Amino acid sequence: MSDARPAAGLRVALFATCVNDTMFPGTPIATLRLLERLGAQVEFPTQQTCCGQIFTNTGYYDDALPSVRTYVEAFEDYDYIVGPSGSCVGSVRDQHPILARYAKNPALEQAVARTSARTYDLTELLVDVIGVTDVGAYFPHRVTYHPTCHSLRITRVGDRPYRLLKEVRGMTLIDLPAADECCGFGGTFSMKNSDTSVAMASDKARNVSSTGAEYVVAGDNSCLLNIGGVLDRQRAGVQAIHLAEVLAHTEEDAS
Amino acid sequence: MSPRRTPAPPPGELRDSLPFPKAAKIELANVQQRANLRHATHTIRAKRAQVVGELDDWEALRTAGxxxxxxxxxxxxDYLEQLEASLTAAGATVHWARDAEEANRIVIDLVRATGQDEVVKVKSMATQEIELNEALERAGIAAWETDLAELIVQLGHDRPSHILVPAIHRNRSEVREIFLEEMGTYGEAAPPDLDDEPAHLAAASRSHLREKFLRAKVAVSGANFAVAETGTLVVVESEGNGRMCLTLPETLISVVGIEKIVPTVEDLEVYLQLLPRSSTGERMNPYTSMWTGTTPGDGPQDVHVVLLDNGRTTALADEVGRKALRCIRCSACLNICPVYERVGGHAYGSVYPGPIGAILTPQLRGLGSKVDRSLPFASSLCGACYDVCPVKIPIPELLVHLRHKVVQEKAAHHEVHAETAAMKATSWIFADSRRMEAALKLPSFGGKVLRGRLNHFGPLPYPASLWTTARDVPVPPSESFRDWWARERGGQR
Structure with a gap:
């Protein structure tokens, strides 16, 4: 009997991202389990490292190029590449072409054009490619969702995360005030302009706390590191959690 | 030395301002300013969103713009030569200024030729940029700002902190105090019983300014647009004070950046929709003044236009950076910016604050000063500025482009520091996943000793303190994802 699951027959390469790989392994593990539960065949090309965004956004184009090359080599054989980070996926799609042009390397430009076009945010892969919004998740908590800047304005995932969250059983989703305002992370901005970054993060944390949610959910662990960092320092009693981990969670995990 | 004619601005050169992070730290502590800015930016954001939402063809207008x-x-x-010919044919005199010094000298000479020792001014960013008022003051000529907010800034011995709303950092009780304190020294005094009702404050400024409007023989303006085809200059404003300056005096001198050109009058159709909705959140601004050279018996008969470069051709030579020259000075990017909202305009060390200032100032002034090198980094790259820009300037892309230029500039001067070395080392590690795996095995990476006893680090020493002063940080996990993958799925790719 053939596999009737929605992602059956889909071969996907998991782009874990360096931050998740080293600091938040629970997120790529959740992404993997979620996609496999939906029937996808998920592979992790181990030669992958980083999207290079930390170099690019700090102005070190030459230091970003090795990461661009590594990305292309790791993922060039795949039609679907998925990353649980709006920011890293945004960097691959928006900045890799700029860097390849900067390198004046037409072969790299061609290769980048392929890998960039085939790189998806997790919510895009679920909603557009696999065609599901109900992924069978169960998360019996009050949560609020922070739509990260790069999900909103670079990858432009729109309402996909909300459509996925609305189908999660047992969950109460509470609107976050001033949701579309930046949390102040901004990569090296959080260190170079730490006072301004903290001022922004404090306002975001205050808005999160005002919802009374137990969890603040987002599609990017970097932003959650920032928002959660303030909430933890305040002992606010709100836990930061990645969207993939919420969507991977089922009744079996709860029992 | 003769006494000053006009209120002195704060001492020091803008270019010598503190680098952005240090200036921001000071501004962030100004609670009154933060409250004023939060209120003002949120109000204007909502107005803009509403009127922009009314137009079905907004995206098409942005693209056209x-x-x-x-x-x-x-x-x-080509357009500059066409503009010069049109202006000359219409009876205006065209002057060319390479930089601020040349432009200021041209204006001083023109004012002196009239025999006058004062001018009234229409709100103008170009004249702020070249610091014309102070150049005129040094030449013994008094320049009176007539835009209400510019008047508040001038009387307050202050600097503008916003392109469109220069006194956005002030609230009405502060304005009242400035008027009571200063107006009498420089003209008609404010009524002693002045309260902070906006209508009463406006009436005090009207009375104070009226005396100057009726006396002035020379006006100085900028222009929002210069039409190459006809030589028509356009000033868009809210108060009508600009219109007074543009019509009553005998001599009108306009300092216009060379990027202000639009080819035809028809093109104004696009910008006169984009600008008011993006700036003040109005469908149409109250006053749009257009003049084409001189008209016998009507308005100023001695009309001059100073076309200003001042770094614009340098920006033009950079194919990425030149997109900043599309700017029509609407301020939508300032109003939406979460950084600007919290630190205000003074931290940017430039007459152009906010996201547009962070990409324009370092191009116009170059990367020589500490503040100019810090400006491209004064953004979290959240992208909100691009979404509201009426001429679709990809501000985040330009910020990153200019960060690269700063890094190149530092490398050219052999300024190797900790960041350069850290970036090089990390880049080497990320060039090969085997190096990344080896780095993850170093004992310094994980908190292996601490793990099990706590989940988060509290305050840590510098440079980690930049993060941990106000934010906890999780203890690294005991196993990376790639180690988990090797253990669980070993053998697979």
Missing amino acids: AQIKDRVLRNLD
Whole structure:
């Protein structure tokens, strides 16, 4: 009997991202389990490292190029590449072409054009490619969702995360005030302009706390590191959690 | 030395300002300013969103606004010659200024030729940029700002902190105090019983300014647009004070950046929709003044236009950076910016604050000063500025582009520091996943000793303190994802 699951027959390469790989392994593990539960065949090309965004956004184009090359080599054989980070996926799609042009390397430009076009945010892969919004998740908590800047304005995932969250059983989703305002992370901005970054993060944390949610959910662990960092320092009693981990969670995990 | 005619601005050169992070730290502690800015930016954001939402063709207008300016910039040499010919044919005199010094000297000479020792001013960013008021003051000529907010800034011995709303950092009780304290020294005094009702404050300024409007023989303006085809200059404003300056005096001198050109009058159709909705959140601004050279018996008969470069051709030579020259000075990017909202305009060390200032100032002034090198980094790259820009300037892309230029500039001066070394080392590690795996095995990476006893680090020493002063940080996990993958799925790719 053939596999009737929605992602059956889909071969996907998991782009874990360096931050998740080293600091938040629970997120790529959740992404993997979620996609496999939906029937996808998920592979992790181990030669992958980083999207290079930390170099690019700090102005070190030459230091970003090795990461661009590594990305292309790791993922060039795949039609679907998925990353649980709006920011890293945004960097691959928006900045890799700029860097390849900067390198004046037409072969790299061609290769980048392929890998960039085939790189998806997790919510895009679920909603557009696999065609599901109900992924069978169960998360019996009050949560609020922070739509990260790069999900909103670079990858432009729109309402996909909300459509996925609305189908999660047992969950109460509470609107976050001033949701579309930046949390102040901004990569090296959080260190170079730490006072301004903290001022922004404090306002975001205050808005999160005002919802009374137990969890603040987002599609990017970097932003959650920032928002959660303030909430933890305040002992606010709100836990930061990645969207993939919420969507991977089922009744079996709860029992 | 003769006494000053006009209120002195704060001492020091803008270019010598503190680098952005240090200036921001000071501004962030100004609670009154933060409250004023939060209120003002949120109000204007909501108004803009509402009126922009009314137009079905907003995105098409933005695209047209970007493309017309791009065409002008690609063919700027031709359009400038066309503008000069049109202006001359219409009875205006055209002057060319390479930089601020040349522009200021031209204006001083023109004012002196009239025999006058004072001018009234229409709100103008170009004259702020060249610091014309102080140049005139040094030449013994008093320059009176007539835009209400510019008047508040001038009387307050202050600097503008916003492109459109220069006194946005002040609230009405502060304005009342400035008027009571200063107006009498420089003209008609404010009524002693002045309260902080906006209508009463406006009435005090009207009375104070009226005396100057009726006396002035020379006016200085900028222009929002300069039409190459006809030589028509356009000033868009809210108060009508600009219109007074543009019509009553005998001599009118306009300082206009060379990027202000639009090819035809028809092109104004696009910008006169984009600008008011993006700036004040109005469908149409109250006053749009247009003049084409001189008209016998009507308005100023001695009309001069100073076309200003001052770094614009340098920006034009950079194919990425030149997109900043599309700017029509609407301020939508300032109003939406979460950084600007919290630190205000003074931290940017420039007459152009906010996201547009962070990409324009370092191009106009170069990367020589500490503040100019810090400006491209004064953003979290959240992208909100691009979404509201009426001429679709990809501000985040330009910020990153200019960060690269700062890094190149530092490398050219052999300024190797900790960041350069850290970036090089990390880049080497990320060039090969085997190096990354080896780095993850170093004992310094994980908190292996601490793990099990706590989940988060509290305050840590510098440089980690930049993060941990106000934010906890999780203890690294005991196993990376790639180690988990090797253990669980070993053998698979």
